[in-house]
Amino acid sequence: MEFSLETLLTLSIVVFFILSVYLIRSRSHLKKTQELLEKKQVELDETDKALKKIQDKYSAIIDIETEVENSKKEKETIHLDVKALRDSYKEKRALFDKLVQEAAIYDEEIQLAELGFYKPHFDFDTSEKYKEEIAKVKAAQKEMVASKEAIYCNTEWTVEGSKAKGRTMTNRGIKLTARAFNNECDAAISNARWNNVDRLVQRLEKAFDAINKMNQSNAIVISNVYFNLKLKELRLAYEYADKKQQEKEEQQEIKRQMREEAKLQQELDKAEKDEEKFKKMLEKAQREAEKSAGSKLDELNEKIASLSQELEEAHEKSERAKSMAQQTKIGHVYVISNIGSFGENVYKIGMTRRLEPLDRVKELGDASVPFIFDVHAMIHSDDAPALENALHKKFDLKRLNLVNSRKEFFRVNLTEIEEEVLNISPDAEFIETAEARDYRESQSILAQQKELKSKQDSVNELPLEI
Known part of the structure; x- marks a missing residue:
């Protein structure tokens, strides 16, 4: 189809008009959009400002919440670490306690409190009876060795097809075992003292178990009866020495009397x-x-x-x-103290039958202590031993020496002693305050010396020249 020039021109004008209208509308829409964007940008900026203000205002709270979350995570991690450490410590502590217990058997410096106190197994009246019992136990051991009941072998061995060589090997093994075990026992018995006897018993038990275990392969065994005789000898040896010491102290007390x-x-x-x-x-x-x-x-x-x-x-x-x-019961019961030597609230409660009882107090304050004793009470009694014994029983658990009852020092308040004495002897008189003259004068001299030294030091600190 062919169009005339006029028609084409008309069509071009129409198209141009339509495009112009569209362009105008697009530009208007774009402008509105731009204005809207600018408006939104302003709103966004205001929102950002408002948000920043809110963040600035509540930043501490926001940080805390963040820190709380972080802390919770860290706490959980630490909790797990602590649990792991506790479990590890528990295992290691159990091992440590076991090692300490085993080491204590051989360590002479382990504290007595960790090992417990020795409880006597025998109650013979004299050391001579202990000595006789030790002789009986040694004789029983000798008899067991002679009859080959102390250490024996359960198996008849052959060496190179020879039973005779097997017996020779067995006898040598028994002799070595006897020497090792008896040496251990002899060392323990000779070293038994008040602070290690229980530990030595454990040492012998260890030696008995260890030697028997090492001899399992050759079937050589130390008998339980022989082992128990050795334990009995150890305990008897210690208690014999202890009884001799007691008898010595008793003799000293008799001599004092x-x-x-x-x-x-x-x-x-x-x-x-x-x-x-x-x-x-x-x-x-x-x-x-x-x-x-x-x-x-x-x-x-x-x-x-x-x-x-x-x-x-x-x-x-x-x-x-x-x-x-x-009359052997007439005497004086005295209550004395020595602050300079023993400190506060330590009193000696004793008895003397001297005609001049203070002579006994003077003797106690001789060169063996640095200061003289102060007398708080001197109670005359027709039965002084009974009065003294009653007071000792009353304060028995407050003794300084809980082992030797002949040591008459007690950590107790003087009022308690006074109350107990007055219950028994209402006429007794007490002096509450200890003069402790020598001690207090010594303290005063020391204080003066300290003050003088302080002044001298202050003078010495001054420069010779400036």
């Missing part, structure tokens, strides 16, 4: 001599007075009165000494 009795007798002899001396002096003065007169007689009468008083006092002292010498 004998010294007390001897001094009491000396005091009695002195009191009787003094009484006899004053008696003779009085008789002499009375004879002279019969022959005198005037001022001489007055002098003699005064002398007679004075001598009569002294004679009466000497007689009373002599009678007291006789009474104490004849």
Whole structure:
């Protein structure tokens, strides 16, 4: 189809018009879109500003929440680590305790508290009976060795097809076993002391088990009966030594009592001599007075009165000494302290039968302690041993020495002692405050020396030149 030029021109104008309209509309739409975008950008910027303000305002909370989450994760990790460490520690502690227990058998420096106290297995009255029992146990061991019941072999071995060579090998094995085990036992028995006897028992048990285990391949066995005899010997040896020590201390106490009795007798002899001396002096003065007169007689009468008083006092002292010498229970129970030597609230509760009981206190404060004792109570009693024993029983658990009851020191408040004494002897008098003169003066001197040194040090710190 052919179009005329006019028609084509008309069509071109129409197309151009349509495109122009579309372009205008597109530009308008684009502008509106641009304006909308700009408006949205402004809104977005405002939103960002608002959001930033909110973030700035609540940043701490947001950070905390983040930290809380992180902390929770970290806590869980740490918790797992702690659990793993605890499990590991538990395993290692169990192994450590086992090793300590085994090492304690051989370690002489392990504390006694970790090993427990030895409980006596025998109750013989004298060390001589212990000695006799040890001899019996050794004889029983010797008999078992001789009869080959101590260490034996359950198998008849052959060496190179020879039973004789097998017996020779077995006998040598038994001898080696006996030497090893007996040496271990002898070493333990000779070294048994108060702080290691239980450990030595465990050591022998270890040696018995170890040697028997090593001999399993050749069927050589240390018998349980022989082992128990060795344990019995060990315990007897220790208790024998302990009993001898007790007897030694008892002998020392008896000697002390004998010294007390001897001094009491000396005091009695002195009191009787003094009484006899004053008696003779009085008789002499009375004879002279019969022959005198005037001022001489007055002098003699005064002398007679004075001598009569002294004679009466000497007689009373002599009678007291006789009474104490004849009656072994009359004496004094004393309560004394020594702050400088033993500290506060430590008291010695003892007894003396001396006519002058303070002499005993002075003896206790001799060169063996740095300071003299202070006397808090000196209680006369017709049955001093009973009073002393009652007080010792009352405060038995408060002894400083819980092993040796002959050591009479107690950690207790003086008021408690006073209350107990007054229940038994209501007339007893107590001195609450310890003078402790030597100790307190020594402390004062030390304080002065310290102050003087401090002043001297201050002077020495000053420079010689500036």
